[in-house]
Amino acid sequence: MSTCDHLAHAQDPAPRTPEGCEECLATGGRWVHLRKCLSCGHVGCCDSSPNKHATAHFSQEGHPVVASFEPGENWRWCYVDNLLG
Template structure:
């Protein structure tokens, strides 16, 4: 696996912006799985979802690391380096 300095940062998760994908909730859309931005707390939908809001948030805000926002899942993903890690 490639090295990624973004995934090496630790700390408490930010407060989530919503209980579901905030952009889908606003637009009346649906999602498959959720991702939490570890920089600002934006909750977005995964790339299997129709709107791919978590990836869109990375491109718009430049925040590289998300973690799964699904119950029981703790993995993280860095969009900038395209690598993941188990927490």
């Protein structure tokens, strides 16, 4: 499996909004699945969700790695290198 420095050095900060997507909670939006930013703990909704807040967070902040924030899942994704870890 390929790897990248972003995945290798990703942290595991506490989630900023453990109850769901930060932006959807603020606006009354809905999500399908959740992703947690491994740079700052932002919790955003996945690209199958209407607002795609996790990807929007990457686009705005440049934080490269997210992890699934779904129970029982423990994968990570690097936006920069398009790699699953």
